[in-house]
Amino acid sequence: MKQYEYLAKAVLREHGIPTPAGRLVRTPDQAYEAVAAIGPAALKAQVLVGGRGKAGGIRFASTPDEARTVAQAMLGMNLKGYTVEQLYAEAKLEIQQEFYISVTTDRNRKVPLVMASLKGGVEIEEVADDDIVRQWVNPRVGVLPYFGRELAARLGLTGVIAKELADLVVKLYQIYRERDAELVEINPLAVVDGHLIAADARLNLDDSALFRHPDVERIDEGSALEQKVHQIGLAYVELDGDIAIMANGAGMAMATVDAIQYFGGKPANFLDAGGGASVEPTAQALDVLVSMNPKVIFINIFGGITRCDDVAKAILQVKATRGIPVPLVVRLVGTNEQEGVRLLEEAGISAYSDMAPAAERAVMLAGEGRA
Amino acid sequence: MAIILTKQSKILVQGITGHQGRFHTRQMLAYGAQVVGGISPGKAGESVEGVPVFDTVAEAVQQTGADASIVFVPAPFAKDAAFEAMENGIRLLVMIPEHVPVQDSIDIVTRAEELGVIVIGPNTFGIISPGEQTKMGIMPNHIYRPGPVGVVARSGTLSYEIAFSLTNGGFGQTTVIGMGGDPVVGQTFISVLHQFKNDPATQAVVMVGEIGGSAEEEAAEYLKSFGKPVVAYLAGRAAPPGKRMGHAGAIIERGRGTLESKEKALTAAGASVVTMPWQVVDALREAMGSH
Numbered sequence: 001m002k003q004y005e006y007l008a009k010a011v012l013r014e015h016g017i018p019t020p021a022g023r024l025v026r027t028p029d030q031a032y033e034a035v036a037a038i039g040p041a042a043l044k045a046q047v048l049v050g051g052r053g054k055a056g057g058i059r060f061a062s063t064p065d066e067a068r069t070v071a072q073a074m075l076g077m078n079l080k081g082y083t084v085e086q087l088y089a090e091a092k093l094e095i096q097q098e099f100y101i102s103v104t105t106d107r108n109r110k111v112p113l114v115m116a117s118l119k120g121g122v123e124i125e126e127v128a129d130d131d132i133v134r135q136w137v138n139p140r141v142g143v144l145p146y147f148g149r150e151l152a153a154r155l156g157l158t159g160v161i162a163k164e165l166a167d168l169v170v171k172l173y174q175i176y177r178e179r180d181a182e183l184v185e186i187n188p189l190a191v192v193d194g195h196l197i198a199a200d201a202r203l204n205l206d207d208s209a210l211f212r213h214p215d216v217e218r219i220d221e222g223s224a225l226e227q228k229v230h231q232i233g234l235a236y237v238e239l240d241g242d243i244a245i246m247a248n249g250a251g252m253a254m255a256t257v258d259a260i261q262y263f264g265g266k267p268a269n270f271l272d273a274g275g276g277a278s279v280e281p282t283a284q285a286l287d288v289l290v291s292m293n294p295k296v297i298f299i300n301i302f303g304g305i306t307r308c309d310d311v312a313k314a315i316l317q318v319k320a321t322r323g324i325p326v327p328l329v330v331r332l333v334g335t336n337e338q339e340g341v342r343l344l345e346e347a348g349i350s351a352y353s354d355m356a357p358a359a360e361r362a363v364m365l366a367g368e369g370r371a
Numbered sequence: 372m373a374i375i376l377t378k379q380s381k382i383l384v385q386g387i388t389g390h391q392g393r394f395h396t397r398q399m400l401a402y403g404a405q406v407v408g409g410i411s412p413g414k415a416g417e418s419v420e421g422v423p424v425f426d427t428v429a430e431a432v433q434q435t436g437a438d439a440s441i442v443f444v445p446a447p448f449a450k451d452a453a454f455e456a457m458e459n460g461i462r463l464l465v466m467i468p469e470h471v472p473v474q475d476s477i478d479i480v481t482r483a484e485e486l487g488v489i490v491i492g493p494n495t496f497g498i499i500s501p502g503e504q505t506k507m508g509i510m511p512n513h514i515y516r517p518g519p520v521g522v523v524a525r526s527g528t529l530s531y532e533i534a535f536s537l538t539n540g541g542f543g544q545t546t547v548i549g550m551g552g553d554p555v556v557g558q559t560f561i562s563v564l565h566q567f568k569n570d571p572a573t574q575a576v577v578m579v580g581e582i583g584g585s586a587e588e589e590a591a592e593y594l595k596s597f598g599k600p601v602v603a604y605l606a607g608r609a610a611p612p613g614k615r616m617g618h619a620g621a622i623i624e625r626g627r628g629t630l631e632s633k634e635k636a637l638t639a640a641g642a643s644v645v646t647m648p649w650q651v652v653d654a655l656r657e658a659m660g661s662h
Contacts, residue, residue, distance in 0.1 A: 250617025251526025
């Protein structure tokens with residue numbers, strides 16, 4: 001779960017990492033007051049997308065009046081698909097140098113990874129490999145000050161800045177570990193008046209560990225529909241096509257989306273109805289697909305733990321209650337297949353046993369596909 | 372023949388009295404697995420499907436000589452269960468739960484490396500060795516047959532789809548192993564491929580991967596000296612960047628973890644890469660025939 005910049009900065013401050021003075025503002029008047037209090041400031045849109053500066057999401061105001069005008073223009077604007085509802089007014093910095101630092105998890109080595117560079121201020125992916133210093137953390141040892149001193153030395157830093165960096169790495173790792181972060185990143189890590197200060201911050205938390213952090217505000221960055229399905233407890237991603245898809249298991253759901261595209265169709269969504277979902281959640285999931293008003297609905301089930309008769313019952317339940325007014329293509333194999341297929345056939349729905357012809361049929365019914 | 376899990380493995384079920392634990396204990400026994408005990412604190416003396424229940428792993432290991440354990444406890448308790456198993460001599464650990472915190476997984480795999488424990492998962496369907504008629508996992512029993520193909524996958528149902536198509540296509544399996552859908556898991560494609568390489572019964576390997584991370588790219592380097600035919604199918608071709616596709620680990624982040632990069636690396640390493648799951652069997656037939 002990504003955190004807004006202002007929340008990430010608050011966490012940095014709590015752990016003793018220097019950040020510029022700042023205030024969250026939701027109205028032009030609040031922007032006026034913020035700049036009156038902290039002086040010339042950057043007004044930064046609080047949205048969860050990268051590259052917001054280039055997209056016009058960061059503007060400057062030297063006076064309170066200017067802040068009000070700028071905030072008026074920014075609040076409500078559309079930034080890469082997100083509506084700007086909050087701005088973070090932050091004291092403008094006279095930046096001498098821009099560094100990069102982050103702690104994240106190295107999936108291959110299965111340990112935390114610290115990355116640092118003297119060429120910060122741009123996305124780390126754009127920095128040449130030779131300009132990035134990487135140090136892996138032994139989780140049994142953690143990050144002690146020597147780790148930071150070594151990092152500073154390898155970056156070629158000396159004096160006060162080296163000392164401050166060593167201290168900062170220790171704190172950054174504490175945040176990563178104690179807050180269950182997937183990523184904690186400061187970019188740019190700015191040098192102002194000869195000292196380090198976190199000019200921007202990213203903090204992504206591990207969704208699976210949120211139970212340990214009841215105070216953290218839950219942010220669902222999905223679309224309205226995605227949020228609705230997430231609340232049912234299902235994994236759902238909106239795509240821009242018109243063939244609605246349901247499958248069981250994340251890998252199968254991905255493969256099903258791929259199969260629709262393979263035959264030239266346009267998938268409307270990714271929906272994992274669960275590896276072992278019973279009648280009710282399956283019916284709820286199907287209900288969501290019907291509400292999307294797609295051209296075709298394609299259900300692809302390989303019944304392992306999922307029982308085909310449960311899936312059939314869910315389909316019949318939705319058909320009997322809200323109705324399914326669009327063509328439905330069902331592929332149903334595995335556990336209790338015969339019973340499932342029989343239930344569907346009684347209701348006039350024929351099921352496929354192979355994935356390929358079923359996907360092809362769904363694409364054809366949508367009037368899409370390769371000629 | 373099989374890798375990692377054999378008929379000799381004596382298995383415990385941690386969380387045996389829960390709904391999932393109970394159901395899958397029955398399924399594992401039905402398949403022929405040697406389930407020798409279950410753990411459920413406070414329920415010692417009970418039995419599930421004829422399997423004795425213990426309060427602690429320590430007692431269970433002492434009484435049964437178990438060396439493997441499958442964990443069904445809820446994710447917040449998974450780390451505790453894993454450490455209890457490892458500290459008491461368990462050397463093969465299968466972690467079924469989804470949503471285990473990544474920091475917990477890091478701690479588990481770090482300790483496992485120190486002790487020489489093989490961890491499978493978390494967020495996995497487990498491991499099945501059809502040739503040995505044994506399994507530790509939640510996969511449906513009927514779709515597998517003994518045979519010469521090793522399968523290593525990141526996801527469950529998709530691997531069922533492919534294993535079933537192998538069975539129907541006349542290709543039985545030595546061992547089918549699910550690494551798990553999380554960012555940090557015990558096994559890598561390389562660690563599993565290495566076992567398949569050393570298993571004389573395994574004549575070819577099917578890899579089932581997906582977007583996210585760079586496990587497939589790392590594996591590609593290893594494949595160059597693998598010496599057995601490999602067919603790879605990867606899911607997530609149509610996945611948009613920045614979106615988690617069900618699995619915590621299945622996400623294209625900041626340009627990394629794309630399908631193109633993985634397929635390119637695997638193809639360059641000599642694997643036969645197919646675009647759709649139903650193409651695996653033909654590709655395997657061709658790869659095994661020409662090898």
